[in-house]
Amino acid sequence: ITDISNGFNPITLLRDFDYGTLKQENGKRVREFEVIANSSILQLNSAITFVSWNLNGRVPGPTLRATEGDRVRIIFHNEDGHSHSIHFHGTHPEEMDGVKPVRHGKTMIYEFDVNPYGLYPYHCHIAPVTRHVSKGLYGLLIVDPKKSRPPADEMVMVIGGYDINNDEKNELYAVNGIPNFYRDHPIPIYQNQLVRLYVLNMVEYDPALTFHIHANLFRVYRSGRSLTPDEETDVITMGTAERHILEFAYPYPGRFMFHPHQDTIAEHGCMGLFNVLPT
Amino acid sequence: ITDISNGFNPITLLRDFDYGTLKQENGKRVREFEVIANSSILQLNSAITFVSWNLNGRVPGPTLRATEGDRVRIIFHNEDGHSHSIHFHGTHPEEMDGVKPVRHGKTMIYEFDVNPYGLYPYHCHIAPVTRHVSKGLYGLLIVDPKKSRPPADEMVMVIGGYDINNDEKNELYAVNGIPNFYRDHPIPIYQNQLVRLYVLNMVEYDPALTFHIHANLFRVYRSGRSLTPDEETDVITMGTAERHILEFAYPYPGRFMFHPHQDTIAEHGCMGLFNVLPT
Amino acid sequence: ITDISNGFNPITLLRDFDYGTLKQENGKRVREFEVIANSSILQLNSAITFVSWNLNGRVPGPTLRATEGDRVRIIFHNEDGHSHSIHFHGTHPEEMDGVKPVRHGKTMIYEFDVNPYGLYPYHCHIAPVTRHVSKGLYGLLIVDPKKSRPPADEMVMVIGGYDINNDEKNELYAVNGIPNFYRDHPIPIYQNQLVRLYVLNMVEYDPALTFHIHANLFRVYRSGRSLTPDEETDVITMGTAERHILEFAYPYPGRFMFHPHQDTIAEHGCMGLFNVLPT
Ligand SMILES: [Cu+2]
Ligand SMILES: [Cu+2]
Ligand SMILES: [Cu+2]
Ligand SMILES: [Cu+2]
Ligand SMILES: [Cu+2]
Ligand SMILES: [Cu+2]
Ligand code: NA
Ligand code: NA
Ligand code: NA
Ligand code: NA
Ligand code: NA
Ligand code: NA
Numbered sequence A, B, C: 001i002t003d004i005s006n007g008f009n010p011i012t013l014l015r016d017f018d019y020g021t022l023k024q025e026n027g028k029r030v031r032e033f034e035v036i037a038n039s040s041i042l043q044l045n046s047a048i049t050f051v052s053w054n055l056n057g058r059v060p061g062p063t064l065r066a067t068e069g070d071r072v073r074i075i076f077h078n079e080d081g082h083s084h085s086i087h088f089h090g091t092h093p094e095e096m097d098g099v100k101p102v103r104h105g106k107t108m109i110y111e112f113d114v115n116p117y118g119l120y121p122y123h124c125h126i127a128p129v130t131r132h133v134s135k136g137l138y139g140l141l142i143v144d145p146k147k148s149r150p151p152a153d154e155m156v157m158v159i160g161g162y163d164i165n166n167d168e169k170n171e172l173y174a175v176n177g178i179p180n181f182y183r184d185h186p187i188p189i190y191q192n193q194l195v196r197l198y199v200l201n202m203v204e205y206d207p208a209l210t211f212h213i214h215a216n217l218f219r220v221y222r223s224g225r226s227l228t229p230d231e232e233t234d235v236i237t238m239g240t241a242e243r244h245i246l247e248f249a250y251p252y253p254g255r256f257m258f259h260p261h262q263d264t265i266a267e268h269g270c271m272g273l274f275n276v277l278p279t
């Protein structure tokens, strides 16, 4: 698999935060984002291609990022042949809820204040939602607290499933779009460096997903809604659209796996490696 | 679907609390409840009828309500042709555990003190339990703390599944008994009014259920066993018989969906709407 | 089912802790454990036998136990015809991660310091992991805090599934190896005695497992990573490899069920009883 064949590189996606275009309007800070829906063919492995429906040419869509209290304005343009929408989790008025179809060639502007800080999934909400989501129309909005979290190597993992044969079951799974990408291209991190992982489960058709890292524990900040950890463990169970901050640092250098602890899922594309570099 | 065809109205069920008949016996407060098991035919949608086994003519059964320290006495009469029982979650002696069959025409009195405050599911415990539960024999006992929780618009949602064709899979799901009822009859609530939602998962055959509300966050009081929230989010994963208090207020008027975030389940009867009225 | 036919007695397994051989090396406390992989035929019920792959002749493997800060040394010898490994959860260097095959007749020594206190599953990590785990190659390492938890009747329950017909679904389930053993041989405990239950879900193929006890509540210490409870309830949902401490005492004598609240699983081998003896 070359990175170019899919139009995006999952290694880049990991730490790619879209802060939008910053504007001041009537004394208020506004972040303006452009999001375009379209289709593309993904090479999931050497044998399997998949017609994705995606946002900004990538699966998952862009990791949007703002600070608590900001106004966000998402200019959503649908270039795809099917109608789509963006439904954001989080507080907003009815007309910004993203459950109405935006037809091919049309633009919809979603605008609302982001409050409180936390992690907010977004995804298409056109029926059948299962299909629109699993085709690739999902991503994460991070709302930072006003006082930033401590410095860390921050990265995003959005886990999705692919129903290749349209039987409402997933044949492949992927962290950030391409099955087994991080198994084949381990993620470089540094020994004793705090890692802040924003993890989101967007797998449809399966009732729950677990996530495990080897040779370490992580502290969990559930839904990113606290500044102190809720628990410390190394396996977490997440329903669809659940998302958490996981923090950890590796005391030893080396290569360490991460994967759902449902080994069936791990063995179907959801296996990755951290390459911990000595410091 | 008319309300009358099923003998109960899910809009009424939402806020229908059965406090029993209050008695003083030897200086102790006793709440006496009558619960009758029987069968009835439910019209689940325009095409599908289902023979339910139910309690007091409704699915879910009555929401029983008492205060911490009360003695409760449940006079259970089985009018149905099959043997049934009521097993209560919570602390009680062996003979009150509700695992022994009560035959057609017989009466069993379950009596115990309710301690501590919290949410306690109840359900038939006759084998196969999967079948007896999914036929409709379940409900919620709320035990209030001695010092009441703050005033709120309180409502109950019990989520169940229907195995229409006896293949040990659910073809339909429902919040409070009738699939898609609250999609077709949105639940009126008021802007900025605190809602206290008692939610219980009684779905058999599926390993876990998620619950999501649109355009808002909720505070979670797990199993109703605390007076301060355990977390704040907008999706929660619940195994069978898990139950929580969720609190939220909608800042904007309008219509907002709630549903499991397993969209397959949402699309098979488990979709509802809040109609938030301006204040 | 006689105990002898399977080479181990699940009643004994419950409270069987392997503290290893204690050594002092360069002023450090070392606990040395011997673990041998092999195959054996389990009589799961009167009709079904199963070729298990196991550790020290038992399913689950031995409950290893050490104190925070100890060095542990696991001398792993593979007598089985297939290659296996032991992957420990918890912090350790790459070469101790147990993801490399140990061939028939070979020995591998896993050695690392155990920090912090908590519960750490272990299991074979040879592909397909689903198969190697569900054949029986798993167990629990308990790391006690330096200051012991309060006195209690401590016991371990490891829940696993058996894929009898190799269709990647479980036909049977068991607490501590033998289906329905504790239904047929209730676990004696004492009224008002604190029970500290170490529970681990090692079921493959199913996305999540619930665990319920009758007629009581339990306090949950998630992953054993705290000294104060995280919540109090009577049903908990656990993904594969999730493990918790549950504490409770029965105020009434009698026989009380415990089982996953997924009644399908309970009805396929995962039903047990506490026999609470009066004091
Ligand atoms: Cu869609
Ligand atoms: Cu591991
Ligand atoms: Cu029953
Ligand atoms: Cu939503
Ligand atoms: Cu293995
Ligand atoms: Cu129970
Ligand atoms: Na929302
Ligand atoms: Na499929
Ligand atoms: Na109970
Ligand atoms: Na069915
Ligand atoms: Na590990
Ligand atoms: Na099987």
Ligand SMILES: [Zn+2]
Residues within 6 Å of the ligand: A053, A082, A083, A084, A085, A124, A125, A126, A132, A137
């Ligand atoms: Zn769409």
Ligand SMILES: [Zn+2]
Residues within 6 Å of the ligand: A089, A121, A123, A241, B212, B261
């Ligand atoms: Zn969503």
Ligand SMILES: [Zn+2]
Residues within 6 Å of the ligand: A214, A257, A259, C125
């Ligand atoms: Zn692993």
Ligand SMILES: [Zn+2]
Residues within 6 Å of the ligand: B053, B082, B083, B084, B085, B124, B125, B126, B132, B137
């Ligand atoms: Zn029944």
Ligand SMILES: [Zn+2]
Residues within 6 Å of the ligand: B089, B121, B123, B241, C212, C261
């Ligand atoms: Zn129950």
Ligand SMILES: [Zn+2]
Residues within 6 Å of the ligand: A125, B214, B257, B259
């Ligand atoms: Zn929705």
Ligand SMILES: [Zn+2]
Residues within 6 Å of the ligand: C053, C082, C083, C084, C085, C124, C125, C126, C132, C137
């Ligand atoms: Zn093995």
Ligand SMILES: [Zn+2]
Residues within 6 Å of the ligand: A212, A261, C089, C121, C123, C241
């Ligand atoms: Zn593991």
Ligand SMILES: [Zn+2]
Residues within 6 Å of the ligand: B125, C214, C257, C259
């Ligand atoms: Zn039970």
